[in-house]
Amino acid sequence: MNIAFWIISAVAVLGAVLAVTLRNLVHCVLALILFFIGIAAHYFLLHADFLGTVQILIYVGAVAILILFAIMLTHNVTGTDGPRELLGLKWWSGAAIAAMLAVVLTRAIQGDKLAAALPAGDRAQSSVAEIGKALVGGWVVPLEAIAVLLTAALIGAVVIALEEIRKSR
Amino acid sequence: MNIPLGHYLILAAILFAIGLAGALTRKNAIIVLMGIEVMFNSAILNLVAFWHYKHFAVPTAQLFAMFSIGIAAAESAIGLALVIAVYRHYKSVDVDEMRALKG
Secondary structure, eight states: OHHHHHHHHHHHHHHHHHHHHOSBHHHHHHHHHHHHHHHHHHHHHTTOHHHHHHHIIIIIIIIHHHHHHHHHHHSOTTOBOOBOOBTTBOTHHHHHHHHHHHHHHHHHHHTOSGGGOOOOOOOSSOSHHHHHHHHHTTTHHHHHHHHHHHHHHHHHHHHHHHHHHHHHO | OOOOHHHHHHHHHHHHHHHHHHHHHBSBHHHHHHHHHHHHHHHHHHHHHHHHHHOTTSOHHHHHHHHHHHHHHHHHHHHHHHHHHHHHHHSOOBGGGOOTTOO
16 A cells, blocks of 8 residues: 555646646646546545545536636637746745745654554445435534535626626626 | 555645645736645645544544535635636736736
């Protein structure tokens, strides 16, 4: 299983790096899909089967397609894009801030005792049945709340995107 | 599987930093949103890793992660609608050209 962790991690990091560095926006989305699939594979590796499926359905199936539609609606299909200046500094100042954050977080994790913890053990059956029972049991109110949130987001997205058309009528 | 928890935490930290770099260094608002999605995913990966190593018996953390994914989906839908609205107004999605609030 160790080798699986390293391969999936390499795929996820490669996808993330390509998603934020490639010039062609459509290629960026394809790299982002690679990253999402890597994260889903990590969920499967961590025995969170249902969450891995949810990740593929929502991110690869919905969010990536949504981003592709946004690119098609705002740019030429093969729109390209360059780096920007941050607060008057060169573009690499943002990358330097992110690299410093990575170093600080890594040092903090390495200095923590909890980080050396090993898994409690593998179990035979998946946790999908328990999740289903929890969702219609004690977690039914948060589930309904997120349903309302998604409905509000749907209506809000339509209202925001249609604003200019309504004004011009 | 004998990967210690720290490996997952460091992986998530690296992915978070990559997402932050994308959000900070790119001009296109859609790529900035993609960087935010990368950061979201690395945070949720942390949650699931802690669940696997510390509270494997109860599925609570998976529910938390699921709700986080749902909220992230709502966020990206609203964010992309805003990008389209801004594009209608400015005819551009360059974050450097959105300076209507600049004093």
